[in-house]
Amino acid sequence: MKNFKHLLGISSLVVAGIILLSADHIDAPAVQGSTSDITDFYAFEGKDNHNMVFVANVQGLLSPSATADAAFDENVMIEFNIDNNGDNIEDLVIQVIQRNKKMYFVGPIVPNQTGLVSTLSPNFSKDGTSVKITPYGEEPIIGKSQNGISVFAGPRDDPFFFDFAQFGKILNPNDPATSFNNPGTDTFAGTNVLSVVIEVPKELLGNSDSINTWVETKLKQ
Amino acid sequence: MKTIKNILAVVLITGMLFNCSNDDDMPTGPTGPNFTGTFAQQDQMGRPAVNTVFVSSSSKDDFNITVPSNQNAAFQAMFQANLEALSPAYANPGDMNALGLDSAAFTGLLATDVLNVSLDGTTTFFDGTNVLTGRALADDVITVELLLIFGGEDFTENPGLSNDNVDANDKPFLSSFPYLAAPW
Numbered sequence: 001m002k003n004f005k006h007l008l009g010i011s012s013l014v015v016a017g018i019i020l021l022s023a024d025h026i027d028a029p030a031v032q033g034s035t036s037d038i039t040d041f042y043a044f045e046g047k048d049n050h051n052m053v054f055v056a057n058v059q060g061l062l063s064p065s066a067t068a069d070a071a072f073d074e075n076v077m078i079e080f081n082i083d084n085n086g087d088n089i090e091d092l093v094i095q096v097i098q099r100n101k102k103m104y105f106v107g108p109i110v111p112n113q114t115g116l117v118s119t120l121s122p123n124f125s126k127d128g129t130s131v132k133i134t135p136y137g138e139e140p141i142i143g144k145s146q147n148g149i150s151v152f153a154g155p156r157d158d159p160f161f162f163d164f165a166q167f168g169k170i171l172n173p174n175d176p177a178t179s180f181n182n183p184g185t186d187t188f189a190g191t192n193v194l195s196v197v198i199e200v201p202k203e204l205l206g207n208s209d210s211i212n213t214w215v216e217t218k219l220k221q
Numbered sequence: 222m223k224t225i226k227n228i229l230a231v232v233l234i235t236g237m238l239f240n241c242s243n244d245d246d247m248p249t250g251p252t253g254p255n256f257t258g259t260f261a262q263q264d265q266m267g268r269p270a271v272n273t274v275f276v277s278s279s280s281k282d283d284f285n286i287t288v289p290s291n292q293n294a295a296f297q298a299m300f301q302a303n304l305e306a307l308s309p310a311y312a313n314p315g316d317m318n319a320l321g322l323d324s325a326a327f328t329g330l331l332a333t334d335v336l337n338v339s340l341d342g343t344t345t346f347f348d349g350t351n352v353l354t355g356r357a358l359a360d361d362v363i364t365v366e367l368l369l370i371f372g373g374e375d376f377t378e379n380p381g382l383s384n385d386n387v388d389a390n391d392k393p394f395l396s397s398f399p400y401l402a403a404p405w
Contacts, residue, residue, distance in 0.1 A: 120258075120260070
């Protein structure tokens with residue numbers, strides 16, 4: 001794996017692609033800087049190992065001074081997708097949307113239809129659980145449902161960490177940098193995101209040993 | 222047009238159900254908030270940094286609106302070309318990463334952008350033992366990806382490129398729900 005930088009001359013498309021921000025922050029022109037731009041997605045076992053936690057972050061790189069005014073968009077539905085039979089098609093979804101400074105969560109449920117277009121569950125507000133969106137600077141407000149689901153929505157520290165700035169220099173043919181620094185500098189330090197966190201009993205995810213999962217943002221038409 | 226018709230049917234049914242509802246215990250009043258309508262995809266994400274690193278600029282929007290089950294057919298060849306441009310050793314026959322995956326196999330895994338998550342074991346992107354069994358907040362996913370892109374068969378190649386030397390978040394995570402740290 002030699003001559004990394006020499007080959008950059010013929011891979012300008014790749015370089016141009018990478019000099020956008022990372023994990024999924026500002027990943028594509030159509031969503032860049034919009035309220036539907038997903039910055040990150042996590043799925044991990046909860047503190048109670050019977051539970052699975054899903055995290056979606058949107059609207060990255062919020063400075064502390066900009067965070068209080070940042071808000072979830074009422075027209076953007078965040079949808080967690082869960083495939084529990086290995087075909088990469090969602091068998092279950094968790095749908096999340098904001099109304100009147102509260103976040104409404106429904107699921108895991110079988111979606112009305114799979115794919116790029118969704119509708120919300122007909123009894124959306126009754127079937128799920130809701131929580132007041134935690135205002136900036138306040139202790140986290142946690143919503144709980146009778147079937148063991150916990151939900152949160154509000155601003156959080158961006159949990160992503162990466163010396164993205166140095167990576168951009170390495171990839172830039174006009175910059176002399178050829179390697180990362182040690183120690184590196186976390187480009188995302190001191191910035192916030194808007195987070196949605198939901199903790200779900202694993203038994204609500206089906207009977208498989210594993211799932212494939214991804215998150216989507218969908219805009220009201 | 223068939224799809225659109227189906228959507229309209231669902232919308233109509235949804236609207237009827239709301240009109241017929243006479244519940245007074247809706248969360249925000251007798252009529253309740255409006256949850257009708259159709260929602261069309263804007264962005265999606267499974268594994269970290271996949272669209273950012275492996276998808277060419279002109280295809281990034283398309284990637285975000287291609288369902289995962291179609292992503293491999295649509296994008297694997299592009300992923301492979303971009304991987305081999307970024308890390309030229311992968312273009313050599315037989316060259317593999319530490320997972321034992323060559324260029325075609327590695328990009329075949331990545332092109333379907335879903336996060337694989339264990340329901341009965343450790344959930345981590347990579348912890349030295351478990352690979353791609355979830356993504357925990359503290360996982361150093363970028364270094365894992367840099368190692369798999371640049372680190373060669375045993376993680377020893379290109380040491381200056383395969384670790385960004387930022388190994389942890391700028392704030393400690395919480396031990397219980399909601400797990401993420403308070404904002405700055």
